[in-house]
Amino acid sequence: MTPQDFDYLRQMLRERSGLMLSAEKQYLAESRLLPVARRHDLKTLGDLVAALRAKPAAPLVSEVVEAMTTNETFFFRDKVPFEHFRQTIMPALIEKRAREKRIRIWCAAAATGQEPYSLAMALREMAVTQPAIAGFRIDIVATDLSGEVLERARSGIYSQFEVQRGLPIQLLLKYFKQTGDAWQIAADIRSMVQLRTLNLLNDFSPLGTFDLVFCRNVLIYFEQPTKIGVFNRIAKQMPQDGFLVLGAAETVVGLTDAFKPVPDKRGLYAPTRRRGPAPTAISLDSRAPSTSIATGNSKKPRP
Numbered sequence: 001m002t003p004q005d006f007d008y009l010r011q012m013l014r015e016r017s018g019l020m021l022s023a024e025k026q027y028l029a030e031s032r033l034l035p036v037a038r039r040h041d042l043k044t045l046g047d048l049v050a051a052l053r054a055k056p057a058a059p060l061v062s063e064v065v066e067a068m069t070t071n072e073t074f075f076f077r078d079k080v081p082f083e084h085f086r087q088t089i090m091p092a093l094i095e096k097r098a099r100e101k102r103i104r105i106w107c108a109a110a111a112t113g114q115e116p117y118s119l120a121m122a123l124r125e126m127a128v129t130q131p132a133i134a135g136f137r138i139d140i141v142a143t144d145l146s147g148e149v150l151e152r153a154r155s156g157i158y159s160q161f162e163v164q165r166g167l168p169i170q171l172l173l174k175y176f177k178q179t180g181d182a183w184q185i186a187a188d189i190r191s192m193v194q195l196r197t198l199n200l201l202n203d204f205s206p207l208g209t210f211d212l213v214f215c216r217n218v219l220i221y222f223e224q225p226t227k228i229g230v231f232n233r234i235a236k237q238m239p240q241d242g243f244l245v246l247g248a249a250e251t252v253v254g255l256t257d258a259f260k261p262v263p264d265k266r267g268l269y270a271p272t273r274r275r276g277p278a279p280t281a282i283s284l285d286s287r288a289p290s291t292s293i294a295t296g297n298s299k300k301p302r303p
């Protein structure tokens with residue numbers, strides 16, 4: 001690949017996904033894109049870039065972008081955010097939403113689904129220890145740029161290696177079924193999560209408002225103005241008493257005053273007081289499933 005081809009790729013990735021590929025990452029582009037080139041009968045990466053230049057709107061572009069994203073994830077990743085979820089976030093939301101009995105959660109870069117399914121399992125476990133959650137309608141919306149990883153999430157099938165990373169054995173035995181060499185997460189846990197393709201660079205206001213947003217280990221790949229834009233748009237989709245959870249290497253500090261860190265809760269942020277208009281009302285897709293934690297059955301969305 002010539003330096004010009006690599007520059008073209010870097011620019012395309014930045015525009016399409018926010019991903020910043022540094023100059024020394026050419027080896028990464030080569031190892032991830034050669035299989036894409038081969039699938040399309042293109043002999044070299046130069047040929048691949050020529051095909052991209054010729055048809056910048058072709059499905060090949062999405063394939064290249066998806067191949068360049070890092071989809072690393074695992075169940076209950078980093079533990080601490082899930083402790084915040086059980087001990088701080090959910091008790092606060094259960095109290096604050098006692099009247100409407102509805103909570104909306106968004107996993108904004110869900111990859112192969114381990115993060116939203118960890119939240120769903122944690123909610124099921126909480127129903128035993130925190131009976132106040134009974135009768136709440138809780139939506140978990142999980143989105144990602146990549147349709148391919150979401151397909152894997154939809155299947156709910158994980159390898160032995162994947163279920164050994166972060167998932168407590170008792171939850172494996174309780175919520176998964178072994179199918180050959182792999183494990184499939186129970187249908188009722190899968191039904192708690194709505195999966196949708198979404199690029200964080202695009203408008204996400206049609207998703208509605210969220211009481212809790214998990215946006216972890218994706219903004220690290222973006223440059224500062226892109227991060228700031230995403231934070232500010234997330235803040236608009238959140239009530240003032242909502243929560244934002246970021247990855248261990250991410251922060252809002254020095255980037256935006258739309259959120260402030262919650263003291264002594266690493267990775268947890270709260271919206272700052274706004275003077276402007278309240279966020280737009282929930283505009284939930286009326287076909288989307290939702291979950292009653294009390295029963296695990298789907299209910300009709302509120303009109």
Ligand SMILES: C[S@@+](CC[C@H](N)C(=O)[O-])C[C@H]1O[C@@H](n2cnc3c(N)ncnc32)[C@H](O)[C@@H]1O
Nearest residue numbers: 017069072073109111145146199200216217218
């Ligand atoms: C490293 S994974 C993080 C998964 C999970 N949140 C976690 O922390 O374990 C990053 C995910 O972000 C997705 N991604 C990258 N750029 C994106 C964008 N512009 N919009 C939405 N998702 C994006 C990738 O497809 C990938 O699945």
